[in-house]
Amino acid sequence: MHMYVVIALLVVAVAVLAWLALRNRQETQSPALPPADPFAPGGDTAGDPRALKAGDMVEYLGERLFVRGSLRLTEGGFTWSEHFLDAMDGPAGTRRWLSVEEDPDLEVILWTEHEDDTLTPSDKSLTVDGVTYRRTEHGMATYRSEGTTGLDTQGQVEYADYEGPGDRSLAFERFVGGQGRGKWEASLGERVPNGTLVIYPSGDE
Numbered sequence: 001m002h003m004y005v006v007i008a009l010l011v012v013a014v015a016v017l018a019w020l021a022l023r024n025r026q027e028t029q030s031p032a033l034p035p036a037d038p039f040a041p042g043g044d045t046a047g048d049p050r051a052l053k054a055g056d057m058v059e060y061l062g063e064r065l066f067v068r069g070s071l072r073l074t075e076g077g078f079t080w081s082e083h084f085l086d087a088m089d090g091p092a093g094t095r096r097w098l099s100v101e102e103d104p105d106l107e108v109i110l111w112t113e114h115e116d117d118t119l120t121p122s123d124k125s126l127t128v129d130g131v132t133y134r135r136t137e138h139g140m141a142t143y144r145s146e147g148t149t150g151l152d153t154q155g156q157v158e159y160a161d162y163e164g165p166g167d168r169s170l171a172f173e174r175f176v177g178g179q180g181r182g183k184w185e186a187s188l189g190e191r192v193p194n195g196t197l198v199i200y201p202s203g204d205e
Contacts, residue, residue, distance in 0.1 A: 047199025049100045049108050052083050054147025055202030058098070060110065060192065064088035065096070069147030073157070075139055078103075084149055099189070108197060109169055109189040120184045121160035121172045128188065133162035133170040140176075151175060167191035 052058070056067045065085040073080050080101035095113040100106075114128065124135045138160045145151045155175060162170035169189035174182045 046195060046197060047201070049098070049106070049197060049199065050081075050102075051201070052081065052098070052100060052199065053202070054083075057088065057200040057202075058085070059198040059200070060196065067147070069145065069149035071149060071151070071157075072144045072146065073141045074143075075141040084147075097187075098192070106194075108192040110192055111169075111171065111187040111189045114170075114186040114188050116186060117183070119186045121162070126162060126170065128170060128186075131164050131168060133164040133168070135160060135162050137161040152177065 052067060052070065054067055054069050058065050058067065064087075066088050067083045068086050069084045071082040071084075073082065080099060083098045083100070085096045085098065094115075097111050099109045099111060116128075119126070119128065121135065121138070126133050126135075140156060140158050142154070142156055143151070144154050155177060157173050157175050158181060160172040164170060167190065169191070171187050171189060172184045173187075174184045176182070
Protein backbone atom coordinates (compact mmCIF):
# COMPACT_ATOMS: atom_id res chain seq x y z
CA MET A 1 0.00 0.00 0.00
CA HIS A 2 2.76 2.41 0.96
CA MET A 3 4.63 1.48 -2.24
CA TYR A 4 1.71 2.65 -4.43
CA VAL A 5 1.53 5.95 -2.56
CA VAL A 6 5.24 6.54 -3.08
CA ILE A 7 4.97 5.74 -6.79
CA ALA A 8 1.98 8.07 -7.13
CA LEU A 9 3.86 10.85 -5.43
CA LEU A 10 6.87 10.32 -7.71
CA VAL A 11 4.66 10.47 -10.79
CA VAL A 12 3.10 13.73 -9.59
CA ALA A 13 6.53 15.21 -8.81
CA VAL A 14 7.86 14.32 -12.28
CA ALA A 15 4.79 15.84 -13.94
CA VAL A 16 5.16 19.07 -11.94
CA LEU A 17 8.88 19.33 -12.79
CA ALA A 18 8.16 18.74 -16.49
CA TRP A 19 5.47 21.44 -16.48
CA LEU A 20 7.79 23.95 -14.77
CA ALA A 21 10.58 23.24 -17.27
CA LEU A 22 8.23 23.73 -20.23
CA ARG A 23 6.91 27.02 -18.81
CA ASN A 24 10.43 28.37 -18.22
CA ARG A 25 11.48 27.47 -21.77
CA GLN A 26 8.46 29.27 -23.24
CA GLU A 27 9.15 32.37 -21.13
CA THR A 28 12.79 32.56 -22.24
CA GLN A 29 12.00 32.22 -25.94
CA SER A 30 12.17 35.51 -27.87
CA PRO A 31 8.73 36.79 -28.87
CA ALA A 32 7.95 36.85 -32.57
CA LEU A 33 8.73 40.22 -34.20
CA PRO A 34 5.67 42.12 -35.43
CA PRO A 35 5.35 42.85 -39.16
CA ALA A 36 7.38 45.92 -40.16
CA ASP A 37 6.83 48.53 -42.86
CA PRO A 38 10.00 48.61 -45.04
CA PHE A 39 9.17 52.17 -46.12
CA ALA A 40 8.74 53.50 -42.59
CA PRO A 41 11.24 56.12 -41.33
CA GLY A 42 14.42 54.34 -40.34
CA GLY A 43 13.64 51.36 -42.57
CA ASP A 44 16.71 50.25 -44.49
CA THR A 45 16.01 47.24 -46.69
CA ALA A 46 18.53 47.82 -49.48
CA GLY A 47 21.81 48.90 -47.86
CA ASP A 48 22.93 51.82 -45.73
CA PRO A 49 23.25 55.12 -47.66
CA ARG A 50 25.48 56.43 -44.86
CA ALA A 51 28.15 53.91 -45.91
CA LEU A 52 28.24 54.95 -49.61
CA LYS A 53 31.68 55.54 -51.11
CA ALA A 54 33.45 55.84 -54.45
CA GLY A 55 33.24 52.57 -56.38
CA ASP A 56 29.77 51.59 -55.15
CA MET A 57 26.78 51.26 -57.45
CA VAL A 58 23.22 52.35 -56.68
CA GLU A 59 19.94 51.56 -58.40
CA TYR A 60 16.99 53.92 -58.21
CA LEU A 61 13.70 53.54 -60.11
CA GLY A 62 15.31 51.00 -62.43
CA GLU A 63 18.35 53.13 -63.28
CA ARG A 64 21.86 52.06 -62.25
CA LEU A 65 24.32 54.75 -61.22
CA PHE A 66 28.01 54.48 -60.40
CA VAL A 67 29.50 56.49 -57.50
CA ARG A 68 32.54 58.26 -58.98
CA GLY A 69 33.53 60.28 -55.93
CA SER A 70 32.32 61.70 -52.64
CA LEU A 71 32.55 64.87 -50.58
CA ARG A 72 32.55 64.63 -46.79
CA LEU A 73 31.33 67.98 -45.50
CA THR A 74 31.52 69.48 -42.03
CA GLU A 75 30.06 72.64 -40.54
CA GLY A 76 30.46 73.04 -36.80
CA GLY A 77 29.57 69.66 -35.34
CA PHE A 78 27.31 68.69 -38.24
CA THR A 79 28.47 66.37 -41.04
CA TRP A 80 26.93 65.13 -44.29
CA SER A 81 28.02 63.59 -47.61
CA GLU A 82 27.55 64.24 -51.32
CA HIS A 83 28.17 61.44 -53.84
CA PHE A 84 28.77 62.24 -57.51
CA LEU A 85 27.09 59.81 -59.93
CA ASP A 86 27.54 58.53 -63.48
CA ALA A 87 24.88 56.57 -65.35
CA MET A 88 25.78 52.90 -65.87
CA ASP A 89 23.41 52.48 -68.83
CA GLY A 90 23.92 54.66 -71.86
CA PRO A 91 25.91 57.89 -72.25
CA ALA A 92 26.48 60.22 -69.32
CA GLY A 93 24.11 63.14 -69.20
CA THR A 94 23.50 66.01 -66.82
CA ARG A 95 25.49 65.91 -63.59
CA ARG A 96 23.73 64.23 -60.69
CA TRP A 97 24.59 63.36 -57.13
CA LEU A 98 23.14 62.04 -53.88
CA SER A 99 23.26 63.91 -50.60
CA VAL A 100 23.02 61.89 -47.39
CA GLU A 101 22.49 63.50 -44.00
CA GLU A 102 20.88 62.92 -40.61
CA ASP A 103 19.02 65.94 -39.22
CA PRO A 104 18.03 64.04 -37.06
CA ASP A 105 16.26 61.55 -39.39
CA LEU A 106 18.09 60.05 -42.34
CA GLU A 107 17.47 62.11 -45.49
CA VAL A 108 18.62 61.09 -48.98
CA ILE A 109 18.10 63.47 -51.91
CA LEU A 110 18.90 62.90 -55.59
CA TRP A 111 20.12 66.15 -57.17
CA THR A 112 20.19 67.13 -60.84
CA GLU A 113 22.19 70.07 -62.15
CA HIS A 114 20.06 73.04 -63.23
CA GLU A 115 21.84 74.97 -65.95
CA ASP A 116 20.97 78.64 -65.50
CA ASP A 117 23.88 81.04 -65.05
CA THR A 118 21.54 83.87 -64.05
CA LEU A 119 20.06 81.99 -61.08
CA THR A 120 21.60 82.87 -57.71
CA PRO A 121 20.43 82.62 -54.08
CA SER A 122 19.92 86.37 -53.87
CA ASP A 123 16.34 86.22 -52.57
CA LYS A 124 14.63 84.37 -49.74
CA SER A 125 12.09 83.03 -52.25
CA LEU A 126 12.82 81.80 -55.80
CA THR A 127 10.61 80.37 -58.54
CA VAL A 128 12.14 77.82 -60.90
CA ASP A 129 10.14 76.08 -63.65
CA GLY A 130 6.91 77.29 -62.06
CA VAL A 131 7.76 75.95 -58.59
CA THR A 132 8.38 78.37 -55.70
CA TYR A 133 11.14 77.55 -53.22
CA ARG A 134 11.93 79.26 -49.90
CA ARG A 135 15.40 79.52 -48.40
CA THR A 136 15.97 77.45 -45.26
CA GLU A 137 19.77 77.46 -44.81
CA HIS A 138 22.84 79.43 -45.84
CA GLY A 139 26.36 78.71 -44.61
CA MET A 140 29.97 77.74 -45.22
CA ALA A 141 31.30 74.19 -44.83
CA THR A 142 34.68 72.51 -45.16
CA TYR A 143 34.98 69.42 -47.35
CA ARG A 144 37.23 66.42 -47.89
CA SER A 145 37.20 64.89 -51.38
CA GLU A 146 37.35 61.15 -52.15
CA GLY A 147 37.58 59.51 -55.57
CA THR A 148 36.83 61.59 -58.68
CA THR A 149 35.08 64.88 -57.91
CA GLY A 150 37.01 67.44 -59.96
CA LEU A 151 37.88 69.30 -56.75
CA ASP A 152 40.92 69.63 -54.51
CA THR A 153 41.41 67.02 -51.81
CA GLN A 154 40.04 69.53 -49.30
CA GLY A 155 38.60 73.00 -49.27
CA GLN A 156 35.55 75.11 -48.49
CA VAL A 157 32.12 75.46 -50.05
CA GLU A 158 29.42 78.08 -49.57
CA TYR A 159 25.87 76.75 -49.85
CA ALA A 160 22.24 77.90 -49.79
CA ASP A 161 19.33 75.47 -49.46
CA TYR A 162 15.70 76.05 -50.46
CA GLU A 163 12.63 73.89 -49.89
CA GLY A 164 9.58 73.60 -52.13
CA PRO A 165 6.28 71.69 -52.14
CA GLY A 166 6.07 67.91 -52.48
CA ASP A 167 9.56 67.11 -51.09
CA ARG A 168 11.21 69.21 -53.80
CA SER A 169 14.42 71.06 -53.08
CA LEU A 170 16.65 73.69 -54.68
CA ALA A 171 20.30 74.07 -53.70
CA PHE A 172 23.22 76.33 -54.57
CA GLU A 173 26.92 75.71 -54.05
CA ARG A 174 30.07 77.63 -54.88
CA PHE A 175 33.52 76.41 -54.00
CA VAL A 176 36.18 78.60 -52.43
CA GLY A 177 39.77 78.33 -53.69
CA GLY A 178 42.90 80.33 -54.27
CA GLN A 179 41.07 82.47 -56.85
CA GLY A 180 38.26 83.29 -54.43
CA ARG A 181 34.69 82.13 -54.65
CA GLY A 182 33.62 80.34 -57.82
CA LYS A 183 30.28 80.84 -59.54
CA TRP A 184 27.04 79.56 -58.04
CA GLU A 185 25.97 76.11 -59.23
CA ALA A 186 22.24 75.37 -58.92
CA SER A 187 20.61 71.95 -58.64
CA LEU A 188 17.10 70.60 -58.18
CA GLY A 189 16.48 67.75 -55.77
CA GLU A 190 13.88 65.11 -55.03
CA ARG A 191 13.71 63.15 -51.79
CA VAL A 192 14.47 59.42 -52.17
CA PRO A 193 11.91 57.38 -50.16
CA ASN A 194 13.31 54.80 -47.76
CA GLY A 195 13.57 51.34 -49.31
CA THR A 196 13.66 52.54 -52.93
CA LEU A 197 17.44 52.93 -53.27
CA VAL A 198 19.35 49.67 -53.81
CA ILE A 199 23.06 49.81 -52.95
CA TYR A 200 25.69 47.47 -54.38
CA PRO A 201 28.96 47.97 -52.45
CA SER A 202 32.22 47.70 -54.35
CA GLY A 203 34.30 44.58 -53.76
CA ASP A 204 37.33 46.34 -52.27
CA GLU A 205 36.54 45.39 -48.66
